[in-house]
Amino acid sequence: MNLTIFILFIIIISSLFLVWNRRNTSKWILPKDPFPTDWRILLNKHVSFYNSLSEDEKKRFEFKIQEFLLNFRITGIKTSIDITDKILVASSGVIPIFGFDNWRYSNLYEILIYPTTFNENFELEGSDRRVLGMVGTGGNMEGVMILSQQALKLGFKNESDKKNTAIHEFVHLIDKTGGTIDGIPSLLMEKQYAIPWIDLINKKLVEIHDGDSDINPYGGTNRAEFFSVASEYFFERPKLLERKHPELYTLLENIFKQDMSSRNLRKSRVEIRRNSPCPCNSGKKYKKCCGQIHFK
DSSP: OOOHHHHHHHHHHHHHHHHHHHTTTGOOOOOOOOOOOOHHHHHHHHHHHTTSSSSHHHHHHHHHHHHHHSSSSSEEEESOOOOHHHHHHHHHHHHHGGTTOEEEEEEEEEEEEEEOOOTTOOOOOSSTOOSSSEEOOSSSGGGEEEHHHHHHHHHHHHSSSSOOHHHHHOOOOOOHHTSSOOOOTTSSSOOHHHHHHHHHHHHHHHHHTTOOOOOOOGGGGGHHHHHHHHHHHHHHSSHHHHHEEEHHHHHHHHHHHHHHHOOOOOOOOOOOOOBBTTTTTSSSSSTTTTTTTHHH
16 A cells, blocks of 8 residues: 555544544543553653652653553554653653643644654655654644654754754644644633734744844744744753743743743753662662563
8 A cells, every 4th residue: 555545544544533532522541550660761761851850740740641641642654663752752742731730632633653754745755855743734634743753752862952843743732722823822821921922923033034043943934833943942941042032931931831941951861770769769779679670
């Protein structure tokens, strides 16, 4: 079967499931099992945002990760995916809405993972493969997100480039929840911030077009892309954003209900060694507890 036809088939099936899922809201699943220790190790290793949280916040983040993975399907297309990929996708979805206890992505059913870049026809071959992520905007794409596996991993590996493709796409979904993807997250933004936000976007777009900004030039495409690009910056390099763009930082802080500049995102990730305290909080050394399965 032609790859494009195969992918369209998957997207159509996903769209049908999305409709069914909306009609069966009682099917939303909440976590009941303890958070797996192996998952916690992956968060410690790969997600700086998680490492910057207090112990209570970490528990809430873990709950949201479990909730995400119980309710959204993640499928590899022409690539194999593992729990690390799934944890990174879930983290990308949780980070932007961490300030909202009851947030659910009502406009999402499935995330498709491509091995690398693709084009707007979902093809993995050809010279026009420049797309790293895509969010459904109607029709067969409704309820579907596509992410490059390569970009997904790079977003959490490189902490200094102010870029995270997966967070970028989830911010588009947040934007879309208000009706259209227009860069104005009406469901999150208090009314008094709407006009200052639009005025600031217009100002920042001019700065980008004039080459007088350190914000990713792709943010100059339109308001929607600016919102997602600025959000990447906010979650990746908040202290730098606050220093160089204080007004933008303050408005994003109000939108996401998170004081990112207070988080220590640049600290070394927690490295779990044989004699480290076990991340399950048993009080034992890792090698004498959950690490036994790794050291046998």
